[in-house]
Amino acid sequence: MFERDAYEVLQVHPKANQLVIQAAYRVLAGQYHPDRDPSAGATRRMADLNAAYEAVRTVDRRAVYDKQRSMGTTVVPIVTPYAKPAVRADDDAGSNLIDFGRYEGWTLEAVHREDPEYLRWLGRHSSGIRFRRRIQELLRTDARAAASMSSRFR
Structure with missing residues (x-):
């Protein structure tokens, strides 16, 4: 489960344009990618970034996330394909x-x-x-x- 605020993880304002969110994700992902920084902290940070971006990467997903966020439920289930x-x-x-x-x-x-x-x-x-x-x-x-x-x- 993803429990941190996606906008906080992506370091963007909640009303940021979709292109700004995408650019922030790409910059941070480049910085924390395991090929660049093999530390465990960077791996965890990259997982957080992926989960946050997954929650807000499209207009539709972002609308669902924002609605849950406004109701006080910040937990958004993140489905992983491999158990x-x-x-x-x-x-x-x-x-x-x-x-x-x-x-x-x-x-x-x-x-x-x-x-x-x-x-x-x-x-x-x-x-x-x-x-x-x-x-x-x-x-x-x-x-x-x-x-x-x-x-x-x-």
Whole structure:
């Protein structure tokens, strides 16, 4: 749930033009993006910015948000498309915990089970540098399993 005032997070006046809100979001997102500032504080700030902008990014959404805000209900539900899985005991959750993006809070092993394509992408992307060795290990086990399966059917 998003509990802070969206206009405060975006650092704009509540009556600001829609283009001003968009520009403020872009400037702040550029400043706090994980590629520019990898700190945990910046990651949290970026999540707040995304949630705030999601609440007011279109005229229709902004009208709903402003109505709720005027009634004193500042909590606007933010729907995330991916639920965080419970960390299982067999997961090596220590350094394999992803702390950004759509799989924030997931372990590499959990992402490997659910979305191996994302893991391949993360292994190539700069944000996955610190996970690269473990990602390669996980993907190699996939390749070995596929090779053994194909040799059984020859």
